[in-house]
Amino acid sequence: MFDDTLFEEVIKIRRDIHQNPETGFDVERTASIAADTLDAMGLTVKRKVGRTGVVCDLEIPGAKRRVALRADMDALPIQEERDSSYKSKIDEKAHLCGHDAHTAMLIGTAKFLKQHKNKLASNVRFIFQPSEELQPGGAPGMIEDGCLEGVDEIYALHVWPWLDTGTVGICHGPTMAQADSFEITIQGRGGHAAAPHQNIDPIVIGSHLVTMLQTIISRYVKPLDPAVLSVTTFHSGSAFNVIPSQAKLTGTVRTYSTETQKTIRKKMEEIIKEVTKSFGAAFEFLYDEGYPPVINHAESCDAVKKASSSFLENSQVIYPAERAMFGEDFAYYLQKVPGCFIQLGCRNEEKECIHPLHHPCFNLDEECMKVGIRLLSSLALTPF
Numbered sequence: 001m002f003d004d005t006l007f008e009e010v011i012k013i014r015r016d017i018h019q020n021p022e023t024g025f026d027v028e029r030t031a032s033i034a035a036d037t038l039d040a041m042g043l044t045v046k047r048k049v050g051r052t053g054v055v056c057d058l059e060i061p062g063a064k065r066r067v068a069l070r071a072d073m074d075a076l077p078i079q080e081e082r083d084s085s086y087k088s089k090i091d092e093k094a095h096l097c098g099h100d101a102h103t104a105m106l107i108g109t110a111k112f113l114k115q116h117k118n119k120l121a122s123n124v125r126f127i128f129q130p131s132e133e134l135q136p137g138g139a140p141g142m143i144e145d146g147c148l149e150g151v152d153e154i155y156a157l158h159v160w161p162w163l164d165t166g167t168v169g170i171c172h173g174p175t176m177a178q179a180d181s182f183e184i185t186i187q188g189r190g191g192h193a194a195a196p197h198q199n200i201d202p203i204v205i206g207s208h209l210v211t212m213l214q215t216i217i218s219r220y221v222k223p224l225d226p227a228v229l230s231v232t233t234f235h236s237g238s239a240f241n242v243i244p245s246q247a248k249l250t251g252t253v254r255t256y257s258t259e260t261q262k263t264i265r266k267k268m269e270e271i272i273k274e275v276t277k278s279f280g281a282a283f284e285f286l287y288d289e290g291y292p293p294v295i296n297h298a299e300s301c302d303a304v305k306k307a308s309s310s311f312l313e314n315s316q317v318i319y320p321a322e323r324a325m326f327g328e329d330f331a332y333y334l335q336k337v338p339g340c341f342i343q344l345g346c347r348n349e350e351k352e353c354i355h356p357l358h359h360p361c362f363n364l365d366e367e368c369m370k371v372g373i374r375l376l377s378s379l380a381l382t383p384f
Contacts, residue, residue, distance in 0.1 A: 006108060010373070011366055013037075014104035015086035021075030021093040021100070025051045025138065027130045030073045030103060034128045037107055041114050050141030054128040058113055058120070066123040067380050068147070068154040070333065071106035072099045072132035081360040096362040098159035098346065103128060105157065105369050109376040116381070124380045125151060135181075135290050137329030143336060153300055154339035155379050156330050157372050161356055162322075163345030165365040168308045168375065169321030172301050175341050176294035177226070177254040178261060179327025180287065184209065184272060187282040190245030202247035203236050205279050209249065209272060210234065216267045221260055228254040228325050229264060254325040256293050294331040300340035307378035312371070318343075326357075344372050 013033065022030050031047065031054050038056045039045045046055045053073075080087055080094035088094040095101075110126050127147050131138035148154070163169055186209075188200035210231050221227045229251070236247035253268075255261040265287055276283040301319070308317045321343055330341050347353055348365035355362045 006111060007370060009111075010104045010108035010369055013107055014100050014366065014369070017100040017103055018095045019086050019089050021088050021090055021095050022073070023075050023077055023093055024134045025130045027052050027073045031128060031130070034073070034103060034107055038110055038126065041111065043110065043114065049145045049147055050130065050138055050143075052130045053138060053142050053145075053147070055142075055147050056110065056126040058110065058117065058124040058126070060117065060120045060123050063121060063123045065121070065152050066125055066150050068125040068127055068151040068333075068337075068339075069106055069109060069376050069380070070127040070129060070154060070156040070330065071102040072129050072138070073103050074099055074131050074133050074138075076133055076358060078358065078360055082363055084363070094360075096359060097133065097357050098362075098364055099132065101159055101346075101364055101366070101369055101372075102157060105372040105376065108369070108373045109380075112373060112377050113380055119381055122380060132329055135179075135288070137291060137332070139329040139332040143332060148333065148336050151337050153303075154333050154337055155300070155304070155342065155376065156339075157342045157344045157376065158328070159346040159364050159368060160343035161347045161353065161362070161364065163318070163343060164347050165345050165353075165368045166312070166371060167316045167318060167345035168304070168312060168371065169343030169345070170301050170304050170308075170317070170319040170340065171296055171323050171343070172298060172320045173295060174256045174293050175296050175323055176328045176331070177228070177256055177325045178293045179290040180253040180255075180261065181290060182251055182253065182268065182288070183286040184249040185284040186247045186249075186276060187284075188245055188247070188279070190243050193241045193243050196243060199243045200279055200281050201243050202245065202281060203243070205276060205281055206234055206236065206247040206249055208275050212271050212275060213268060216264055216271070220263055220267050225260050226256055226323070226325065227260050227264060228252070229268075254327070291327045291329045292331045292335065294328050294341050295334055296340045297334065297338040300338050303379060303382075304340050304342055304375070307382055308375050310378055310382070311374055342375070344368055344375075
C-alpha cells in the first residue's frame with residue numbers, strides 16, 4: 001500500500017522523537033517536526049493549537065465529510081533502562097507509551113494520503129495533541145481552539161503490547177476507564193518511638209486504611225462492574241526512633257460507571273473518617289476526577305473493522321477486544337463526535353518487544369507502524 005521509502009522515513013522520524021522526548025505541554029520540538037513536515041507538503045497547518053498542538057487539513061474539492069485522525073506527542077517522566085541506538089538522550093524523560101510512534105504514523109499517513117489525494121472522498125484533519133499523560137490533558141484545549149469544528153468522526157490508534165504485531169483490537173462501547181486520583185493526609189501526634197502510648201501513630205492508621213480501602217471493590221461494587229482502587233504511594237516519617245505526626249497516601253480509582261464511581265468515593269470517605277476517628281486522628285481527603293471513560297461508537301467500530309479487514313486476516317482483527325482500565329483524554333473528543341479508539345498490536349517476543357506500557361524497558365515492534373498507517377489511511381479512503 002505504501003513503499004519502503006515512506007516507511008523508512010517514518011522510522012527515522014519516530015527514532016528522532018524517541019531520542020528527544022518532551023513531556024506535558026512542552027512539546028515544541030516534536031510539534032515543529034510534525035508542522036514543518038506537513039507544511040513542506042503544501043498542507044494547511046495551524047500551530048500552537050491548545051497551547052502547543054498542531055492541526056493540519058487535507059482538503060478535497062466537493063467532499064461533504066471530514067475524518068479526523070489524532071496522535072498524542074508527549075513522553076513520560078521516566079528513565080529509560082533499555083539500551084538502543086536511539087535511546088532517550090534526556091534523563092528522566094522517555095517515550096515509554098508509544099506516543100513517538102503515534103506521531104510518526106500520523107505524519108506518514110498524511111504523506112501517503114497526500115500522494116493519493118485523487119482517491120479521497122473525504123476531507124482529512126490531522127490532530128497532533130500535547131499532554132495526554134498529564135491531567136487535565138491536552139484534548140480540552142485542542143477542542144476549545146476548534147480542532148473538531150466541521151469534523152464528522154474521529155479515530156486514534158494506541159500501540160498495544162498485549163497484542164502481537166499485525167493484530168488490531170476494537171472495543172465496542174467502553175474501552176478505557178475514568179481515571180480519578182486521590183490524596184489522603186492523616187494528622188496524628190508524633191513523638192518518641194519508645195513511647196507509642198503517648199502518640200497517635202499515622203503509619204498504623206494508614207496501614208489500616210490501605211487494607212480497608214481494598215474491601216470497597218470486593219464488597220460494595222457489583223461483581224460484573226469493572227472497577228479498580230489502588231493505593232500507590234505511602235509517605236511518612238524520617239527517622240527510625242521517631243513516630244511521625246503525619247502520613248500521606250495517594251492512589252487512583254478507575255471506573256466505567258458514574259454510579260460506581262460515586263459509590264467508591266462515598267465509601268472511601270466513610271472509611272477514612274471512621275478509621276481516623278477511632279484512633280483520635282484528623283484527616284484531609286482530596287478526590288480529583290480525571291479523564292472520563294473512553295466510549296467507542298458502534299458505527300465507528302464497524303468502520304474500523306471493515307477497514308482493517310480489508311488487509312488483515314479475520315483472526316488478526318479482534319472485535320470485541322478486551323477493555324482496559326487505563327485513562328485516556330481521547331474520551332473528550334468522543335463526547336463531541338462519533339469515533340473509535342483502536343488497539344494496535346506491537347508485541348514481538350523475538351525482538352524482545354514484550355514489556356507493558358510505562359515500563360522503563362518498554363519497546364515496540366516498529367513493523368506495527370505499517371499496519372497503523374494502512375489502517376488510518378483506509379479509514380480516510382473508504383466511504384463508510
